[in-house]
Every structure is written in structure tokens, then in C-alpha cells.
Amino acid sequence: EHAIRNYEDVDSWKTIMFLYNSALKEVGTKLEILNDEFQHVHQYNPIEHIKTRVKTPESIVKKLRKYGYETSIENMVKYVNDIAGVRLICSFTSDIYRLAEMIGNQSDLKVLAIKDYIKNPKDSGYKSYHMLVSVPIFLSDSVVDTKVEIQIRTIAMDFWASLEHKIYYKFEGNAPEYISKDLKECAEMVSTLDDKMLSLNEAIQKSLEEQEELKTESKKE
Template sequence: MMTIPKKYEQIDEWKTVMFMFNSALKEIGTKIEILNNEFQHVHNYNPIEHVKSRIKSPESIVKKLKREGHEVTIENMLLYLNDIAGIRIICSFTSDIYRIADMIRRQSDVKVLIIKNYIANPKPNGYKSYHMVVSIPIFLSDGPVETKVEIQIRTIAMDFWASLEHKIYYKFEGNAPEYIKAELKECADIVDMLDAKMLSLNEAIREVEEEQNRAEEMAAETERQLAEKRQSRNG
């Protein structure tokens, strides 16, 4: 659990906790940006479309603690809630999800605490996403403070579906009509099929590009050899 440094004990505890979580979001956000830039530099490809971050509102924190049967205290908030600081990474293809998760996992100062793979094991309503709860050090003047951040990684199609499901959930306070739930599950199946089709199409495009590159390299090598022969005859 995150421990508040002694130097902050006389400051408003809530403000201190929010300062820590906001700092954690900045820290992990910078890491993700650097990893994406490095991938672009090495592979000439961006696996990340965009990144969203948020801090859970006080109202949402209170509701979740009560829903889970915990007394509303700062201590319980830090102990039982893993998603106060959240960052969402949106990518184009399902293969990118695991690639990004692996890049984050390999960071020496990031500790992976929990993994929930809702892609391999979707929720009953069709929800798909890859969740990681990590601990990242916030380097303050008195030393590092380990702080939890939840990372969600999903495709554009998954994110579109999840956004709609979220709106429906709160519209009906978790009790949507059965026909709407059925339609939503059908949409999740369509999203799954779309992601698979787009991934297959992307792989086909890459194969064509590789074949073209090989053909161009062979043509260039042939031209070089012919040039050497002409030069030898002329010499």
C-alpha cells in the first residue's frame, strides 16, 4: 500500500493522496510516450493510437468502497482500490495490445501487481480489454513512494464498444432491459470479428510490402552486377 511521507502528515491527507496519483499518471505517461517513440524509431510504426488518463472522482471512490462493503476512509481507499489512477492505451490491432503490455512489463522500475486478460476471457456481457495494475515509484525529495496505477489496453473497436456499454450501464443504473443487453452482446461479437479481420488485413499488407521490398532489393542487386560487368568490359 502507498505510504504517505512523514513530511506531508500536516498537509491535507486527501490533497496529498491526489498529488501522488497525479504524479504517478505523469510518470507512467512519460514512459509510454518514450516506448512509443522508440518503437516508431526502430520499426517505423506506432503501436499506440492515443492515450487517455484520469483520476477517479471522490464520488466514484466513495460509491465503490461502499459497494464493496468497506468503510469510507483514506486507508481503505489506498488498500482496496486499484483504479484511482487510470491510464487507457488505445491501439489499432489486438497484436499491439500484447506488444505494449510486454514493453511496460519489461520496465525495471514498474512492478506488475495484477493482470486481468478480458481479451482471452471476456466478461459475460462481451467486454474485452487487457488490464494491468502496476506499482510505479514517484521520486520525491525524501525518496521514492510506490503508487498504484491501473492500465487498460484495448483496440479502437473495443474502446468504442466499452464507451457505449458504459453509457448504457449508467443510463439504466446497471439494470438495462434484456433486449438491450442482448444487442450489446451481439455488438461485442461484431467488434471481435472486426478486430480479427483488421489484424488479418494488416498482416496481408505487411506481407505484400515485404515482397515488394525483396523484389526491389533483387532488382537493385541485379542492376549493380550488370553495372560492374559493363565497367569491367569497358575497363
Template sequence: MEDSSAISRTDFAELRTEFSRFMMLYQFGIAELMTKVNILKDEFTHINQYSPIEHVASRVKTPESIMRKAERLGIPITIEDISKNIFDIAGVRITCSFISDTYRIAEMLTSQSDLRVIEREDYIANPKPNGYKSLHLIVEVPVFMSDRVSYVPIELQIRTIAMDFWASLEHKIYYKYNRDVPAELLDELTEAAAAAHRLDVKMERLNDEFAKIKALPHPDDESVELELPTQFLNALRLQRGL
């Protein structure tokens, strides 16, 4: 007869391996999405000499946080139930310069053929009652494992610098007061959200005005030939029939 303690240790080892593999999928999913974001950022920086992406951050919930959320939502504590019902285990946040940039980046990412958009919440156009603004997407990212392809859900948040500053402050205040924030502070937070929105609108307008001015021809402008090796330039001319 097999020792029951040995069976227990075997079961525990199998569960630990299964859970580690489960958590690794989300780390790999973030790595895949971060690669896509960083490619866009580098392309903008090197080709356009301007990137609408100011900052990118990522995180994976801790096992304790996952369990707490599952209990709060009444989800059975199994890997299958958690994976089917909790979609923000992994998250990526992109901070942009302007409101228009948030939609621009979202469109560029979600138009990629290997990403699946399963949920979209536009809290920029429709802010939460407390003033919170951000563009939220749940996207499924393909992760190519040794024996299969898994589509991993990742929460993608895209917001402006002003929105991110406000959200960070709001989170700290809620944490400090254990979510029981005094009414006067809530009112001030709402006012601060409105001020952040006014700043976003003003900065967007200034950027549009600057773009218009930059597009105008300047009398002192001279055509500048790109400094490339002569052999490369000749090859380009031949290719174009020049």
C-alpha cells in the same frame, strides 16, 4: 484551556493537507506512467515510422467516487484503508491498432524494472459474459517525493480501437438506463461485441498480409542513403572501422 473550535480547525487543516498529498501521489503516478507510454509511442513513430499506440488517456477518480466505492466495498473511510484496498483510483487507457499490439505494449511496459505488476486480468482471451474485452493490469509506479519513494497503484487498460468503441457505447447505455438495461439491448450489445471481435481478427489478418507483401524485395527498389551530415557519417564510419 485550548478552544475546541481551534482544535477542530487544526485537525481539519491537517486532514485536508494529508488528503491533498494522497491525491497528488496518484496524479504523479499517472505522470510517470504516461511518460513511459509516450516515450514508447515517440520511439515507434520516429524510428519505425509506425506506432502501435493509437491513443492514450488517463484519469483520477474524484473524491466522491472514491468514497462511494469504499462504502460499496465496506472499506473504512481512512486514507490507509483506501490505499490498501482500492487500486483503480488512477487509471491509464491505451488504445492500440491490433490485438497483437495490446500484448506487445503490455510486455514492453511490464518488463521495465521499476514497474511492479500486482494484478493481471486478460479479458481479451477471456471476455466478460457481456462481451467486454480489454487487457487489465494493476501496476505500481515509483513516485519520488522529497522525503520518500512511494509506489502508486495504477489501473492500466490496453485495448483495440474496436474494443474501445464497444466499451464506450456499453458505458453510455448502462448510464442512460441506470444499469437496468432491457434484455433485448443486452443481446444486441453482445452481438455487437462479437462483430467487433470479427473486425479485429480481420484487420489483424490484413495487416499480417500487408507486412508479408512489404517484406518482399521489389525490382524497382534502390538503396537510399540516409541524409545525415557528412561529419556525422564520417564519425560513424570511424567508429565501425570502415
């Protein structure tokens, strides 16, 4: 039988990083399987592409400092939730909620927290759906629940976030007012684009269905 081992017992950095990398592999494979199954059943891919990354030590220390915690393995495991990160890029906003539901239904994943920055965008204009999950990692003599942050967004939201991240980084958080305002305006344009693409896709689907119906009706006659 597997004994559940606490993170506190796993004290070396290498072991911790091994766990986060394993968690990324587990979650990555899970998501690929969900995507393949969806393709198989509905002839449609909800995921455009998947990106995974492990947070750099510098970035982990920076976040701990921001929260006011000392740099320690214990604190990083407890307070930094996005050491292992998966980004799911999809075509349409509707895919985001479809994927979130599919992830929530995976019985071996525990959903620890959800932040819906699509319904409630950040002040910057940032939109994305964040899920914090934990996945059990089976080692030779123990099982360790490991946290993974999943960010789900459309191609358009990802385009905005990537560029905003690059621009904002240069200002280290102190961007002039007019730049923040313009970036926010761009976020709104991106949302309009997403809405348009979604309704276009719905119109196309509807039109295809109508054509199919006409075909079957004419066959009957």
C-alpha cells in the same frame, strides 16, 4: 538516502491525490517514450492515443461501498486500484500484447496484477487488457510506491466500451435482457472487425515485403 514511507503515514486527501497525479505523469511519460522509441526503430506507432484520468471522489466512495468498506483514506488506497487510470488505445490486438510486454519489462514498474479480458471477456462482452502496476514517486524526503491501472484496448474495443458504459449507466445496472443481449452481439461484431483488420494489416505487410524482395532481386540482375 530515501526512506520508504507507507501510505498510512500520508494521511491527507490532498497529498494522496498529489501522489496519484504524479504517478499518472510518470507512467504517461514512460509510455510516450516507449511509443516514440518504437516509432524510431520500426517506423510504426503501437499507441493510437493515451487517455489519463483520476477517479472522482464520488466514484471512489461508490466502489468502497460496493466492496463493503468504510470510506477512509486507508481503505481507498488499499482497495480501490484504479484511482489513477491510464487507457492505451491501439490499432491492432497484436499491439496490445506487444505493449503489455514492453510495460512488464520496465524495471522500475512493479506489475501487481493482470486481468486479460481479451482471452476471458466479461459477461457483458467487455474486452480489454488490464495491468495493475505500481510506480515509485520520488519526493524530497521519501519514496512512495503508487498504484496505476493501465487498460489496453483497440480502437474498436474502446468504441464498444465507451458506448456500452453510456447506455448501461442510464439503467444503473438493470438493463432489460434484450438490450444486454444486443450489446453482447455488438461486442462480437467488434471482435470480428478487429480480427479482419489484423489479418488485412498482415496481408498488406506481407505484400509490401514481397515487393521489396522483387525490387532487390531485379537490382542484383
